[in-house]
Amino acid sequence: MKVLVTGAAGFIGAYCVRRLLLDGHEVIGLDNFNAYYDPALKEARLRWIRREAGDFPLLRLDLADDDGMARLFAEQRPEVVVHLAAQAGVRYSLEHPHSYVQSNLVGFLNVLEGCRRHPVRHLVYASSSSVYGANQRTPYSVRDNVDHPLSLYAASKKANELMAHSYSHLFGIPATGLRFFTVYGPWGRPDMSPIQFAQAIVEGRPLRLFNHGRHRRDFTYIDDIIESLVRLLPQPPRGNPHWDAENPQADSSRAPWRLYNIGGSRPVALTDYxxxxxxLLGRKARRELLPLQPGDVLDTYADTAELQRDTDFQPRIDLEEGLTRFVAWFTDYYKITPAEGLTTAYTHNKQTFEGLSHERPGPQPQRTEP
Structure with missing residues (x-):
């Protein structure tokens, strides 16, 4: 298939592009390389993709550019769209709300309009576990009410789900929303806890644990996110003929529209994390316990019954294995040198890294058949 991936140089987007190329698909990437975090990391991800899976066209374009997005769809005519670009971050939304309106609302509208004007087989887009907001009944089900977001970021993701439904209803666009739960792994964003925490531990800086460290998070390793996504990609939703308007299910409708949770379903206490x-780093953290921050949810825990039903898959990589892979990449990418108390763990992580292909030159693998 010819697949447009937005946010192609981002964390999840880079893994998605790599997998689609290796599976034999034609990929067009889009990213605006904004300065939310150091664009050098995005450039490094692109080098990694191209070494592992080959070259692909990448358009440096902002989602909120109405004319540019219209030209992109008219010229490229993608068969499938994987929309992963967004302004991320809960706390950032407290100080920069307009960024979320432009990227997550105006930008998503331009994607929907492109799919409307040039019909696609399937639109898959990223939502977030943050939509569950004030809901404290766990595990979170896609059939739960999500009308009480606790941040503008969460509200923008809930809005994406509603916008997609309206376009599915009005124009028959098959649209699937994926609620990701605390994604982590090599090449992750530096504003996310693995890199923030690892850097603080290595540098001996205080590690700020909000809610006094009593959060629990459903960590999901990046490979499990991508496996779930690619299994859903060839399954565009159809209208649910059993949908009851008087007792409506929140995860489907008569329109070709669906929602899925993608999470590890194994919530872990922040202190255990x-x-x-x-x-893994061979050092003790200096822990600074702080109150709950505005916009934070207490716990996340995914019910993935629908994902398992429709894909015969559920995330498999546990936190210890996933963090071992992450630390292997982290110590290499950020050139962490052995120090007192770090030598044994560092050597182990470097050896683990040698078994991975992240940011390593080498022969390009053969692409598999789609």
Whole structure:
């Protein structure tokens, strides 16, 4: 298939592009390389993709550019769209709300309009576990009410789900929303906890644990996110003939529209997460316990019954294995040198890294058949 991937140089987007290329698809990438975090990391991800999976066209374009997006769809005519670009971050939304309106609302509208004017087989877009907001009944089900977001970021993701439904209803666009739960792994964003925490531990800086470290998070390793996504890609939704308007299900409708949770379904206490990072890095953290921050949810825990039903897959990589892979990449990419108390763990992580292909030159692998 010819697939447009937005956010192609981002964390999830880069893994998605790599997998689609290796599976034999034609990929067009889009990214605006904004300065939310150092664009050098995005450039490094692109080098990694091209070494591992080959070259692909990448358009440096902002989603909110109405004319540019219209030209992109008219000229490229993608068969499938994987929309992963967004302004991310809960706390950033407290200080920069307009960025979320432009990227997550105006930008998504331009994607929907492109799919409307030049019909696609399937639109798959990223939502977030943050939409569950004030809901404290766990595990979170896609059939739960999500009308009480706790941040503008979460509200923008809920709005994306509603916008997609309206376009599915009005124009028959098959649209699938994926609620990602705390994605982590090599090449992750530097504003996310694995890199923030690992850097603080290595540099001996205080590790700020909000809600006094009592959060629990459903960590999901990046490979499990991508496996779920590619299994859903060839399954565009159809209208649910059993949908009851008087007792409506929140995850489907008569329109070709669906929602899925993608999470590890194994929530981990933040303190246990830090304990594991300490062991893998070979250093103790200086923990600073702070109150709950505005916009934070207490716990996340995914019910993935619908994902398992429709893909015969559920995330498999546990936190210890996933963080071991992450630390292997982290110590290499950020050139962490052995120090007192770090030598054994560092050597182990470097050896682990040698078994991975992240940011390593080498022969390009053969692409598999789609």
């Amino acid at each position: 830090v304990d594991l990072l300490e062991r």
